[in-house]
Amino acid sequence: MANLTNLYDVSKCTACRGCMVACKDWNQLPAVIEPFKGNYDTHGGDTNGDTYTVVRFIEGEDPVDGVYWKFLKYQCMHCLEPACMKVCPQGAYSKTSWGATFHDPEKCIGCQYCTYACPFMIPKYRKREDKISKCTLCVDRVEEGLTPACARTCPTAALKFGDRDELLAEAEERAKFLRANGFPRATIYGRVELGGLNKLYVLTDSPDKFGLPVDPKVPGQISFWQNWIQPYFGWLIPIALGGSAISFVTTRILANKNGDHTEGGHE
Amino acid sequence: MQLIPEYKADVPRVERFNFLSRFTHWGHTVTFLLCLFTGLALFLNNVDWLAAIFGGYAGANLVHRISAVIMTIVVVIFVIGNFKVLIAWIKDILRFGMNDIKFLLLFPLEFLGFKVKVPPQTKFNGGEKGNSMVTPTAVIFLILSGYIMWFPTIFPAGLVRLAYPIHDIAMVLATMMVCMHGYLGSFHPGSGESFWGMWKGTVREDWAEHHHKTWYDETYGDKSKAE
CATH class of the missing domain: 1.20.5 (Single alpha-helices involved in coiled-coils or other helix-helix interfaces)
Structure with missing residues (x-):
């Protein structure tokens, strides 16, 4: 079966956080309420045990481009060769036939090896259950023929769900268009990183400007x-x-x- | 067939280990073995039965951490309460010399049961010196890397990642030494008497003279009386 994946186009994202709400809603995750930190960013721009996906708000100043404000939806990348699956001593991780990296909480013992093996440190420890949790790519929805909650709810079609090869072709077209129309450093993320991610990004700038590792690697240790x-x-x-x-x-x-x-x- | 040499109270005996040394030794033995078997439940794959002994993986996890804390306390008690003995132990390890190298070369034969003429040894022979270096070092690394993994959020991520291989390497080295140490200190016919040295505190005088001549002479022999 061909890989099914999300394509996230940064240039179309309005940071409405509808995907975050839809994710919480479908996965029945409680709100994580944090004090105001002086900007729009929540959860420190990172996932946590009860937040599978988060929209980063990246403020900064560039000597050439001036002030910028970038958004990025961040979640598990569903690597095609996942390090979490390799280190898990309980075999709690599995790869579905269509490319999602699925974590089974029934088998998890909360050792957190996966957290530190993941180049993005995405699997998060959920203290109240003493288990790890992370994005499932809505396995339960996709297996029933639906699209993931985040992609379904996106009002600007910044998030799409479909066949990985088709979305990759679309992403390349889009990156080419962006490069010619005011975003000379526009690029694709997820095509080759870590042997391929089952989450594709169209970025308007180099990945490091979005807080993504340019060349992610499974740590040597x-x-x-x-x-x-x-x-x-x-x-x-x-x-x-x-x-x-x-x-x-x-x-x-x-x-x-x-x-x-x-x-x-x-x- | 005899497993451990009989304890003989009616022959002259000399002290080998004081009470605190023996107390911390056996405290360490119990906590180390508990940590080992609960830890192996994770290190080995498909050993659900091993975790089941401790009430499943959550139970094994709890036993592992309680034992680890007690082990840490035991090590601290030894270091603080028995500081003089610790210094004497380290000094004895540092006396590693020609006789110890000869011992290590001849040891494989003695290990298998052949009779060999071993040069006089200090309180700890060449093999015991090796064990005294490897096992405590490994245990220190086990304790440090263990607490790093227990509280990963307060340490840098790179250090937490390094703690995994260190914990495993130290565990394997320590367990390998413990297997040999446990066997040599009990069922091995040549050195079984040393079991009573660690259990009751004393060993037969003739055994001490035969196996640790330098130590015997310096502590109980003519040399000590001359001083």
Whole structure:
């Protein structure tokens, strides 16, 4: 089955936060109320245990372009090769046939390995349940033939849902159009990053201006741990146990041969 | 077939470990093993039965953390309460010399039960010196990386990520040493008497002289009396 994905076009987003509300509504997530911090940004521009998606408000000043105000919908990227799935000791993560990275809270034990393996640190710890939670790409809706809640509610069609290859072609057209019409650094995000993301972005500027890693990588410590330490290093323990077992037998055979097994502990 | 050499109260015995050393040793043993088996439930794949012993993964998690805190307390008690012994231990490790290297070269034969002539050893022989270096170092790393993973939000993310492989490497090294240490300190016919040194505090005088001649001479032998 072809991958189904979201295409998010930054240039069409009005930051109405309808997607955030629709997400909370469908997934029955409680509001996370935070004090006013002096700008429009909420939740520090990051997801949390009860907020699967968030719209970032990025204010700044550029020496050439002057003052800017950028918006970005941020959530799980549903990587085609997810690091969270690799590190999870309980196999709580799975990939659906159409590309969503699904986290099963029934299997989760709240160890948070996935949080720190994720290059975006998206899986978040939900303290009240002692479990991890994150965007599901509305698996429950898509499997029934519906579109994800965020894409369905978007009034400006900044969010679209459909076949990844078709949306990728559309995104390239759009980026080309934007580059020719006042956004020379317009680019696509999610086509090649981390071997491909199952969330596509059309950005009006380079990814770092939106707080996205330009070249996201699974942290080296995590790869070292998962590829070398976990599978091979533990064999030292059975080797030590086996050596002791061999010694247990040979010492006694040799002692019997020499006819001295009275003063155990004094050869 | 004898598992552990019999405890003989009617022969001359010399003290090897004081009460606090023995108390913290066995406190550490219990908490280490609890931490090990609850931790292996996560380290190994498909061992639900192991977690089930502790009441599932949540139970194993709780036992792991309680044991870890008690283990930390035990280590602190040893370091503070037994500071003189700790310094003497470190000094003995630092005496690593030719006799220890010879011991380590001959040890594989002794381990399998062949009779070898081992050069005189200090309080801790070459192998024990190695264990004394590797295991405490690994335990310190286990404790530090463990608390980092327990409270990830107050540490930099890079450090938390580094704590995972460190915790695993230290666990494997410590467990490997503990397997050997546990066997050599009990069922190995050549060194089984040392079990009583850690359980009752004393070992047979002739065993001490035979296995740790340098230590025996300096502590209980002619050299100590001459001083």
